[in-house]
Amino acid sequence: MNTLVKVDRPVFPFTAIVGQEEMKLALILNVIDPKIGGVMIMGDRGTGKSTTIRAIIDLLPEIEVVEDDMFNSHPSNMELMSSYVKEKIENNISVKTKFIKVPMVDLPLGATEDRVCGTIDMEKALIEGIKTFDPGLLAKANRGILYVDEVNLLDDHLVDILLDSAASGWNTVEREGISIRHPAQFVLVGSGNPEEGELRPQLLDRFGLHAEIRTVKEPDLRVKIVEQRNHFDQDPTKFMDQYQLEQENLKEKIIKAQNNLNKVTIDYELRLKISQICSELNVDGLRGDIVVNRAAKAYAAFESKTQVEISDIKKIMTLCLRHRLRKDPLESMDSGLKVEKIFDRIFG
Incomplete structure (x- = not known):
């Protein structure tokens, strides 16, 4: 009888990806918060x-989950556990855990x-x-x-x-x-x-x-991307080993940011200006204001700061607001540029 062996497919290293900084930053901010x-x-x-x-x-980092639970339940956080596990915890029944x-x-x-x-x-x-x-x-x-x-x-x-x-x-x-x-x-x-x-x-x-x-337009960058892909396809293990240190450093930086996120503060004056920008851009609702505040804190934590600075807000503002602007068919300016223009005016 043949036994099926589960093989982990090699994954292209995050730090080896050329360009696309905006997408990489958006993903990092979301895993921090x-x-x-x-x-x-x-x-x-x-x-x-x-x-x-x-x-x-x-x-x-790997997460601790309750064994034989279909919801990846957290062993101690009530918000992240199923009613089945919650019942066990409340009745002081010990649960087995594993890391995945x-x-x-x-x-x-x-x-x-x-x-x-x-x-x-x-x-x-x-x-x-x-x-x-x-x-x-x-x-x-x-x-x-x-x-x-x-x-x-x-x-x-x-x-x-x-x-x-x-x-x-x-x-x-x-x-x-x-x-x-x-x-x-x-x-x-x-x-x-x-x-x-x-x-x-x-x-x-x-x-x-x-x-x-x-799509990357610069020919030298395009060549680099193609070469990276070829090297990875030929020998994934060797290619991944080359980026092992960079991967570990970035992983450490993300874990540190996750742990320090609650210590990051943002001054009232900065929060006021964020809301002023959202108001001037006619952003519907308050979701935009909330996300900008959260993303600015996450980015500050990623940069090992405990206080949000103007540069942190500038870095994430377009990511947070460009899709919340009302579409004007007569508007020739790109929504991202519009956000930047108003940011520069309000923050001077």
């Missing part, structure tokens, strides 16, 4: 969107609502009186990253479900009066090509950050 609300990456085909998103996982890599879940384009949210076995529930839950992708993505390629081609109803779960941190499945609720805290990463259609503004606004990436 998942409450930023995910990232939407829009750009041309073949610009390394999927490669970069999969590469970020190798920079994250941060889960990375790909959502296929043709996914149904049941596949995403999970299903309740109604037959068992009605005949035997047992609630049996078949977990969906949201359960598998708890405490990890949920990646949706071509999110602009996904059914709006499904995008709504994903965004609601990402914002609340919970997923509720209800069938015929039976309800199951489980934690679903994940970083939602969407990517797409603008040529294939835009997301509705009210859905786009729910993504914390919006990175725009373009």
Whole structure:
């Protein structure tokens, strides 16, 4: 009898990716503070969107989960554990734990609502009186990253479900009066090509950050990217070893930022100016103000600071606001440039 051996596919190192700084920064900020609300990456085909998103996982520390639990439950944080584990903890029943890599879940384009949210076995529930839950992708993505390629081609109803779960941190499945609720805290990463259609503004606004990436034009950089890819394909282990030290350094920097995030403060005057920029750009609601504050703190933590400075806000402002501006068909200025122009005026 043949035994199937699970082989880990080599992943292109994050630090070896040439260019696309905006996309890399957006991903790093989200793993430092998942409450930023995910990232939407829009750009041309073949610009390394999927490669970069999969590469970020190798920079994250392993997480402790309860063994034999389908939701990657945290052994001590009540907000990140299923009701089954919570019950055990409350009754002082010890649970076995293990360390796993941060889960990375790909959502296929043709996914149904049941596949995403999970299903309740109604037959068992009605005949035997047992609630049996078949977990969906949201359960598998708890405490990890949920990646949706071509999110602009996904059914709006499904995008709504994903965004609601990402914002609340919970997923509720209800069938015929039976309800199951489980934690679903994940970083939602969407990517797409603008040529294939835009997301509705009210859905786009729910993504914390919006990175725009373009095909590299400089011939020398293009040659470097092709060479990197060839070296990786020929001998992945050797190529990964070359970037081992850089990977470790960046990983350490991210872990340090995660641990120091709560110590970072932002002055009232700076918060006032952030809100002034959002107001002048006619950003609907207060989501923009909240995300800018969060992202500025995350970036300051990444730069080993305890106080947010103007340079930190400048670095993340466009990522946070460009997708929240109202579309004016007569407007010739790029939304990113518009954000920069008003930033420069208000911050002088």
